[in-house]
Structure formats: structure tokens, C-alpha cells
Amino acid sequence: MSSEFDLIVIGAGPGGYIAAERAGGAGKKVLLIEKEEMGGECTNWGCIPTKSLLAGAKHYVHARESERFGVTVSGAKYDLKTAMAWKQETIETLRAGIAFLMKKNKVEVVKGTAVLNPDRSVRVNDVLYSAKNIIIASGSSAAVPPIPGADGKNVVTNRGILSIEALPRKLAVIGGGVIGVEFASYFSAVGVEVTVIEMMDEILPLMDGDFARAMRKALKGINFATSAKVTKITPKGVDYEKAGKTESVEADLVLMSVGRRPNLEGFTEAGLDISRTGIRVDEKMRTNLPGVFAVGDVTGTSLLAHSASRMGEVAVNTILGKEDRMRYHAIPWAVYTLPEAAGCGLTEKEAADKGIPVKTATVQMRANGRFLAEHGKREPGMCKVLVHAKKNTLLGVHIMGATASEIIPAAAAMIEAELRTDEIREIIFPHPAVAEVLRDAVWEIE
Amino acid sequence: MSSEFDLIVIGAGPGGYIAAERAGGAGKKVLLIEKEEMGGECTNWGCIPTKSLLAGAKHYVHARESERFGVTVSGAKYDLKTAMAWKQETIETLRAGIAFLMKKNKVEVVKGTAVLNPDRSVRVNDVLYSAKNIIIASGSSAAVPPIPGADGKNVVTNRGILSIEALPRKLAVIGGGVIGVEFASYFSAVGVEVTVIEMMDEILPLMDGDFARAMRKALKGINFATSAKVTKITPKGVDYEKAGKTESVEADLVLMSVGRRPNLEGFTEAGLDISRTGIRVDEKMRTNLPGVFAVGDVTGTSLLAHSASRMGEVAVNTILGKEDRMRYHAIPWAVYTLPEAAGCGLTEKEAADKGIPVKTATVQMRANGRFLAEHGKREPGMCKVLVHAKKNTLLGVHIMGATASEIIPAAAAMIEAELRTDEIREIIFPHPAVAEVLRDAVWEIE
Incomplete structure (x- = not known):
């Protein structure tokens, strides 16, 4: 073996690079292995490039649709x-930033594909490395189901669609989850005819039902086919079955966004306990193998960049002997569509399923001063809060409307700190801010 | 006396109407008196109209300056x-909303100017009203100092400038506080040549010094004359002294935004204890007169709409016999310029003045994924956090950059809940969000 490290981190996405940064910052000798690019899927083919494109799409909409403000x-x-x-x-600036962070925290970086051996050594480019601890943060890839035609040249996943050289005339999106709907919103905003085909009866399954329905209506330039099962992809478009009938949608480009599968290549021979969704971990991100941790998408538990980062922190704290554990009750999520939506904590359905008694209140964005000033009374948007019916602690917040993603951290802080309604009512929000909907909704409770 | 109420609220701004709403909602018989328009200065001539205009200005900038995103x-x-x-x-929608809230909470509204008599009765339009409790929420007005020419036709305050019928060619703004700088940013964005003249050596005195300086540089279309004392306003513009020399700035419109004075008319004969800055109150918003409260700008303590609303809630809770008190350590503020800035809690100077030992950390926006995706690495922006050096509790947060005003509520919640750095590090923020700068800055502490 070439070298002895305190920690080997496999994968330089938001789970891996944050783990490497934290461990390096704590004085550990860290090796970070990445087979592709610093930043992983999020920085290179996910969160970041989509936000870069959506930013331009938003400005394009502002340029064309601001007559009401006096702008033509x-x-x-x-x-x-x-x-x-x-x-x-944007991607390259962030990659350089991560590389700088690694250098600053004295993390050694090796490029190559890692294989975890049964003796817990790690092989990269035919070199063997070993360490007291290993964190697997290998991420996930787009799942491509065995639909006839799915291997066609007109079919792309989140990676391929980010390197097209011309806009399609018509885009079909298979799968109405976060990734599919964000791309749909972007392409629709820049003038492409978009159809989203979703197998379930509603898009955006992570959302509160009321909000998913409202979002589908708010994304009004997009065609949605729900309860629709894709049967075939052809060079001309997509065939699907809905209510027993076969229908077709024309498309010169088809985005496959039906889900993610964990990147397990290289980790299947070491004796890891692997379930159908990923590597099994406990609340300290420990796998069944001593000293081997897994964080992020490869665990299949919460497929979000910021969950991966937090899991990385928990794994490193555990390695450092600091008390920490992963909690899943206050993980915010956001959809950066036009309009945006975000949420944190329980939906009404989840509360009911878990038998947690809740009180809820919903306020409309059109009652909010800043929202009115910036978007007007006809633009949809709302905020719903869920509170424990007996303890009065905040359990869930759901927001639809501009800047929802920047407001939801306040909700995450309140849910994580287990604040009660009487405590939240005493927090002063700036006026005018869209964020006031959260305070106003809490005041509506009871 | 015509009628006996539980509570008379004088002034229907954000202090008064919130107080009336809360008291009415609690079953009290409430009379709300307003001499002008529902919503007061904030809704009609302050927060709301400026945000409506700034929204359009932002879209105008987006329309013209989005080549980098591919938009021409x-x-x-x-x-x-x-x-x-x-x-x-926008104003009329909000006014109607407030009127609806009053009706919903069974608040009686009377239009007219209120006078508080020594016997604690209130006269409006020659009718006398009485109540167990009275809340004075009469607000403030633009102060106009006795500068020669200040009464000229070319001089306006925040009210007059909101009813101009054509854009000035050149605008001079006297006073570089929040109001002055917001108007300066708006007019500059829509093509007006703007000069801000400020007597102090820096604009935006409520801001952390580093941030005020950075803001002055970031507002690059605007001319700033600091340490400049206005000596005369003429039909041609403004004369001022700077470093012993007299200088002139041409302007066809002059905005006077040097400060606010409490609206005390009608309240000076009742025996109230009034200081130079306003009606004196304790932490429960009680004046020296039994049963008489004062909230908002008229108290001169925190001239912000949301402070007024919170004071209104404290006064009502006190009336209802609920334990509550006004705290000033976690009141957020925001400047809705292009770019925005916001803050909450202590600045470094305030901490030093109070002898509170602090640790600080500053992160640049160009390290933030969403900020980069939406604004690029050349756009200025940063976040500074102040933490108690021994207790590690969060004491202050200062943010400059897009959506600062929507992020600061998270800081307000954390400061109000007295969260420590180790607790904040466990809160999960969505990725990518500009708000992550707050978490990242807390991670930089130590």
C-alpha cells in the first residue's frame, strides 16, 4: 500500500467534498478520490447548471413580460x-473553489475510479490506498427504465440535455419530479413546447398535495399528462397509455427523468450491506463494515445535495468522536421553477400517516405586501404551516412563490429548534418581505 | 361621550392596524382612527410604493443587462x-386587504384626526370617544430642516416624489439613509442622474461599516457626496460644503430624506411624557398615562414598519394580560436597493461599544453556488456573522446581495432563539441557496 491516510473520501460531490473539507479542517490527513469532476453531479450536471440556465430564463421572461411595470x-x-x-x-468557478478549499484544508485529491476491496483497501488507477476510515460518497445516476426506444439518439438524461447545442422545437419530459419539472420550466420559459409525462396522478411527489396541484396549474406554459405510462419512445416522440387509451406526444428531444440509481460500481465486492435503494447506514452514517461510512445519494435515503453535505458532516463528526447524528425531519427542499416552491418538514399526508395530530393554516401570497408589489394579485402563491396540535411546535412549512427557496431556511431553523407558535410569533420579520407569509400563517393557527 | 370601547387605536399604519387586528381577534371592542389612508405611511408613501417601483426598475435592468445569460x-x-x-x-389592494381584516376582526374604523384630551377621551370630528385602553400609533413625517430653499417647488419628501408625473433629468437626494438610498437606486436604475448628499462620512448609518462602504461602491450608477453639509437649495440644484469648500450639484428635483419626526399633533395636551425623539414608553409600550400606550415611529425608538407591528402586538398582549415585552436585539432591517442589503442584531461597532466580546467571520457571495449561477463572480456581495466570543451564541448577521431581505428572517429567528454555532451548524439549508452564506459564515467561526 502506497500511503496511510486518516480518511479516504470517495466522490467529490456535496457529500464528499464537504466531508473532506471538514475532516481536513480538523487536522486529519484526507484523500479525496473523484473519477470525473470536482463538485460531482450537483455542481456539474445538476443543481448548479440548472440554476444558471433558469437565471437567464427568468431574465428573458422579465424582458418580455414586464409591461405592467412600465417596461417594454x-x-x-x-x-x-x-x-x-x-x-x-459558473461550473468552472465553483470547481476551482472546491479545489481551493481542498488545498486550504490539505486534502490530497486523486482522479480515478475507486474500488473498495474486501480488506478495506481502496484501489485507484492500480494504486492501493488505505485509511483508518472511509466515506463512500459516490452519488447516483439517472435511472433509464427499459422502455422501447429509451436508447434512441433523441433521448437524454440530466447530463445530455445540458450539452445540447440548439433548443429543441418540442421537448417531452418523462417523469414529473423535481429534475423533470425544473427542466420543463426552463425550456418552456425560453420558448420550447414542453410536455411532461408522469406516471403518478400528480407531479412533484415530495410536495404537499395542495401545492403540487397548484404548481401544475401555475406552470401554465407546460403541458402535463399525469397518470400516464410511457410505452414507447420513437424518433418522432413518446407514446403513452392513459385511462386505457394510447396517446402520443410529438418531440424532437426526450428527457428521461424518472429517478436515480445509486452509484455502486466498485463497492459491491467488499461485503457492504446494500439494499434495493443503496448502501445501508445508521444515523451516524456507519455502514455494516467497521470504519466505512456512506453519505449522500448512494445511501438512497434523501437524494438532495444538502442532505449529502450534512451526512458528510455527521460521518466526520462521528470519526472525530463528536456526538452527532443525521436527522431527517427538518431537511428543506426547493424546486427552482418559475414560480419556485420549497418546503421543510411534514406534509399533511405524512402527518396523518404517522398519526401525528396537527393544526394547519394557509395564507395566500396576494395578502403579502412585497409579493403584491413585485408580482401582483393575480400571480399564484401560498404558504401552509403545520403545527403539532398539542405541543404547538412547528412541524412543516410549504411555500409556493418567488424566493420560496431563500425563505425556507428560516423554517428549517424553526423546525430544527422545535420552536412553538408563541415563540415564532415573537420573532420579528422585516417588512415588506415575502417571508412574512410564514409568520402570518403561524398567527393564523388556532 | 358617544361610545365605550375596550381599545381605541390612533393611526392605521403597521403599528395601529396590527394592534387593532390582534385586539379585535381576541374579542375586544376596538375603534381604529385614521386621518389619511389605511396602512399609513408604510403602505401609502413608504415601504410598499417604493418596492412596487423598484420591482419594475429591476425588470428594466434585467431587460437591458442580461447579455451574459443569452438575453438581448x-x-x-x-x-x-x-x-x-x-x-x-398595489397600494389599493393592500388598503382593501387591511379594511377587510378590520371588518373580519370587528374593528370599527373612523376617519378623522384624533386629539387625546387630558381626561383620556379622544376627540375625532367633534365626537368624543372613550375606552379602557388607548394605543397611539400616529407614526412619523419627513423632517425638513431649515435649509434656505427647502420650501422650493423643486423640493419633495418621500410623499411628493411618489406622485411626480415625469422622471427628473437630474435628482439630488439630501440624506443617505435607507429612504434616500432606495429612491436613489430606483431613479438611477431607470436612467436618472442621481447624486446623494450625506452629512456623515458614510451612507446607511444602520449598517455595519464594512457593508455601508461596500454598498456605496456597489451602487455604482449613483454619485455620492459624503461628509457634505447642504447650505442652500436653489431652482438649479443643491449647494453643499465639503472639506471647507462650497460645491454645487445640478438637479431639477431634490428629495429631502434627512430623517423623520414623530407625529405628535393632538397628543401634546394630555400630559404625556414626550422626549425629543417621541413619546416615552416602557418595554410593554406603556406611556406615563395609565391605559395609554404608544407604538411605532411616534415612540422614536425603532423607526421600522415591522418594529411598529411588533410593538402593537406587545401593547395588545399587555392589555390582554399576556406576558410580553418589546425586545430590540433581533429586529431585522433591509435596504431594497439594487443590490439589496439586510441585517439583524449587533454590528461590530455596537458590540465594541457595549463591551460584548465577539468573534466574526465574513464569506463572499462569489463562493456561493446560487449567487454565482444567478449573478456571477464579479457581482459584489458578502455575509458577516458576529458570535458571542464565550457563549458562541449568534448576535449579528449582515448580508449584502440579492434576496438578503428574504434571508434575514432566518437570522432573526436564530438570534431571537439564542442559537449557538454548534446548533446552527446542524441546521440544514437547501442547496443551492444564497442563504447558505449564513451557514457557511457560521462554519468559518473559530
């Missing part, structure tokens, strides 16, 4: 090549 | 009349 333009144009260059610059 | 337009125009109509619609 002639000849608004959208150039994909420039947008893609902006996206690329 | 051949001709962008800004029409003040349409923008003013949007502003007016």
Missing part, C-alpha cells in the same frame, strides 16, 4: 450558446 | 406613468 422591449432574443457559456463559467 | 433586446423603454399605476394598484 422590442426584439427580445434568447441565445442558447451564450447561456451555455454562462452555465459553464 | 433591441429597444427597452421605461414608462413612469404605467409604473405609477402599478404602484397605485
